[in-house]
Amino acid sequence: MKRYLCIMRKPAHSGNSVQEMLDIVLTAAAFDQPVSILLLDDAVFHLKHGQSPEKLALKDTAAIFKALEIYDVTEIHIEQESLQERGLKTTDLCLPVRLVARNAVAGLVKQFDVIFAG
Known part of the structure; x- marks a missing residue:
């Protein structure tokens, strides 16, 4: 069985x-x-508490992330420096x-067989 890593760099609602x-x-x-996820750069904002994208008629990606546990996607990695540089804990x-x-x-990336980056 192959291990998948999806690397995200872009913030929510960026296309x-x-x-x-x-x-x-x-x-x-x-x-x-x-499947595991790695959030880098502005992608760390995907998991920030208190987002209200519905006010702008946008999809709530944080809700999608919360649903990942149903699919046994529980390994979400965040680059520590990306979090700190954006003033988040x-x-x-x-x-x-x-x-x-x-x-x-x-x-970390070397531990996976298939890498998707976006």
Whole structure:
């Protein structure tokens, strides 16, 4: 069985690439493939508490992330420096995450067989 990693860099509501990446995650997980997510750069905002995208008629991607547990997608990694650079802490997030230092990202990525980046 191959291990999948989906790397996201873009913030929520930044176009179709975010939804496409979440579709990849859900599709792979639906076929019982182990899938993990790595959030880098502005993608850390996906999990920020208190978002109200419906006020702007946008899809609530944080709700989609919360539903990932149903598909056994429970490994969500966040680059620690990306979080800090945006003034966020893990307590600002709506899901538990695994912090990974910037200098350890390459090692994390090497643990997976299939990488999707968007």
